[in-house]
Amino acid sequence: MTVTYSYEALPVAEWFRRNREIAGFQNPARAMYQTVRELVENSLDATEPYGILPNIIVRISAVDETRGWFSIYVEDNGVGIPGNEIPNVFGRVFYSSKYKIKQHRGVFGLGLKMVVLYAQSTTNRPIAVRSASVRSDKIYEYKLMIDTTKNEPIIVDVREFENKYKWHGTAVKVTIEGNWLNSKKRIEEYLKRTAIISPYSEIYFSGPDMELALKRRTTKMPPPPKEGLPHPKSVDVDTVKQMIADNRGATLIELLMNNFDRVGEGLAKAFLEWAGLSPTRKAGGLTQEEIVHLVEKMKTYDGWLRPRADWLSPAGPELLEVGAKSILGAEAVFAVTRKPSSYSGHPFIVEAAIAWGGQIPLVDKPILLRYAN
Ligand SMILES: Nc1ncnc2c1ncn2[C@@H]1O[C@H](COP(=O)(O)OP(=O)(O)O)[C@@H](O)[C@H]1O
Ligand SMILES: [Mg+2]
Numbered sequence: 001m002t003v004t005y006s007y008e009a010l011p012v013a014e015w016f017r018r019n020r021e022i023a024g025f026q027n028p029a030r031a032m033y034q035t036v037r038e039l040v041e042n043s044l045d046a047t048e049p050y051g052i053l054p055n056i057i058v059r060i061s062a063v064d065e066t067r068g069w070f071s072i073y074v075e076d077n078g079v080g081i082p083g084n085e086i087p088n089v090f091g092r093v094f095y096s097s098k099y100k101i102k103q104h105r106g107v108f109g110l111g112l113k114m115v116v117l118y119a120q121s122t123t124n125r126p127i128a129v130r131s132a133s134v135r136s137d138k139i140y141e142y143k144l145m146i147d148t149t150k151n152e153p154i155i156v157d158v159r160e161f162e163n164k165y166k167w168h169g170t171a172v173k174v175t176i177e178g179n180w181l182n183s184k185k186r187i188e189e190y191l192k193r194t195a196i197i198s199p200y201s202e203i204y205f206s207g208p209d210m211e212l213a214l215k216r217r218t219t220k221m222p223p224p225p226k227e228g229l230p231h232p233k234s235v236d237v238d239t240v241k242q243m244i245a246d247n248r249g250a251t252l253i254e255l256l257m258n259n260f261d262r263v264g265e266g267l268a269k270a271f272l273e274w275a276g277l278s279p280t281r282k283a284g285g286l287t288q289e290e291i292v293h294l295v296e297k298m299k300t301y302d303g304w305l306r307p308r309a310d311w312l313s314p315a316g317p318e319l320l321e322v323g324a325k326s327i328l329g330a331e332a333v334f335a336v337t338r339k340p341s342s343y344s345g346h347p348f349i350v351e352a353a354i355a356w357g358g359q360i361p362l363v364d365k366p367i368l369l370r371y372a373n
Contacts (some may be wrong), residue, residue, distance in 0.1 A: 011148055011149045011151075012093055012146060012147075012149070013148035013149070016121065016148070020114070025118045027179070028122075028178045028182075029178070029181075029182035029183040031176060031177070032070065032072070032176065032180065033190065035174065035176060036058060036060070036072060036074070036187050036191075038112065038114065039058075039112075039115065039172055040058065040190075040194065040203075041111065042076075043074060043170070044056075044194070044198065045078075046076055046080070046170060047077065048198065049225055049313070052077060052079070053216065054076060054077070054078070054198065054202065055202045056075070056202070057075040058072075058073070058191070058204070059072070059073040059074075060178075060180065060187075060205075060208065061073075061208065062208050067177065068177050068178060069175055069176070069177055070175070070176060070208075071173055071174065071175045072174050072175075073172070073173045074171070075169065075171035075172075076169050078169050078170060079134055080131045080132045080134060080136065080169055080170055081129075081131045082133050082136075083131075083160070086131060086140055086142050087144060087153035090127055090144045090146075091113070091116065091145070091146045092113070093109070093151055094108070094109045094110065095109050096109025113146065115174055115176075119174045119175060120145055125174070125175040126143040126144055126145045126154075126156045127143070127145070127173070128141070128143050128173040128174075129142045129143075129172050129173075130171045131169070132163050132168050132169065136163055136168065137162070138160045138163050139160070139163045139167065141157075141160075141161070142159075143155075143158075180207060180208050180209075184207065187207070188212060191205055192212075192327055193369055194214075195214040195323065195327050196323035196324055196328065196369065197315060197319075197320075198315075199218050199322045200217070200219060200319070201216065202214065202216040214327070217322050217326045218319065220318065220319065222313045222316060222319065226310045228261060228308060228311035229259060230259075230260060231262070231304065231307040231345030231346070231347075232256070232260045232261075232263060232301070232304055233298065233299055233307075234344055234345030234346050235295065235345075236295065240291055240298075243255065243283075247259070247283055247284075248283060248284030249282065249283075250282070251280050251281060251283070252272055252281050252282075253265065253268045253272065256268040261307050263304070263305075267304070267305070271297070271303060271304075274303070277290070277293075277294065277297075299344075306340075306342055307342045307347040308347065309347040309348075311347075312340065314337045315337070316337050317335035317351075317353075320337075325355070325358075328360055329358045330358045330360055331357025331358035332357055333355045334353065334354050335352070335353035335354075336351065336352055337349060337351045338350045338351070338352075
């Protein structure tokens with residue numbers, strides 16, 4: 001008997017088919033909610049961290065009632081996407097500008113692509129994008145699809161316009177198979193929850209039989225998060241290998257000081273001595289086993305300082321209060337932001353608010369709204 005094996009990369013279409021449930025695209029109602037959510041989160045990520053007060057417009061309209069086709073349009077006033085990057089961010093799975101240590105909502109470079117693939121698999125219509133980055137002379141318009149065998153964007157159409165009024169932002173329109181009746185409630189709740197936690201944003205929504213104007217309640221925004229370096233306890237072997245590849249000529253002491261959060265000369269030296277590695281050795285000379293040893297020691301060393309928390313951007317009690325009072329119509333709100341803490345070198349901040357009275361309905365069990373970034 002002969003056995004033959006064939007090797008091949010998993011085509012994107014197949015990958016999408018296998019993962020759509022986890023990503024929230026298992027049926028038309030869920031997919032509609034998830035599409036709104038992915039697009040709105042990207043809009044918030046393109047505004048808030050850059051100190052721009054978000055103006056977001058969301059529009060859902062029926063395109064073909066019998067087939068359950070809807071168009072979903074989301075527009076923002078964010079930093080926009082450089083023209084030459086538009087095809088990639090919409091048409092290449094795992095392509096993102098957010099692989100940095102900084103707080104934001106999207107992390108896997110997947111959101112938009114899931115939306116495009118879902119649209120393709122149900123209506124086969126391209127996604128339409130209009131975007132201009134800050135101070136750009138041009139506005140770019142693309143119609144894009146994904147080549148699901150090659151994981152590459154297909155440019156169906158591209159146009160450029162003069163950006164006379166220096167508009168910046170992004171507008172995206174997709175046509176998907178959806179279910180408005182069964183997603184309406186969830187979409188409404190999602191938008192309201194978003195407004196509670198970001199009362200400095202202005203969100204206008206219009207759906208087939210519903211409008212929602214979530215007005216800006218304050219112009220105060222949390223301080224934008226800074227970009228950070230990883231904490232020595234938080235990295236894995238692969239990350240350190242990559243760092244070494246980029247800094248082959250550095251000594252171990254330099255490697256630690258330049259690439260990690262809150263590691264100064266004295267601390268780097270003390271650690272390396274404790275780990276049995278010479279501080280003056282060249283990083284590029286470490287063997288694979290030594291790299292594994294280094295990472296193990298980094299994870300177990302007690303002497304590191306607590307990670308910095310300035311790449312987090314807590315809302316703060318004042319904003320939580322404004323959000324809960326205005327959107328929930330609460331009579332009273334108590335809010336706290338706790339001191340930064342960390343787990344395995346990853347800093348986090350816990351914030352909580354209790355709201356009651358006013359328009360909050362009387363119920364047996366309190367309503368719990370949980371947010372995680
Ligand atoms: N509304 C937007 N404004 C500016 N940039 C955007 C917007 N939407 C998406 N992008 C860019 O496209 C990239 C990919 O988005 P996405 O696929 O949702 O992945 P993620 O949000 O995880 O990075 C983002 O990292 C960002 O650079
Ligand atoms: Mg995203």
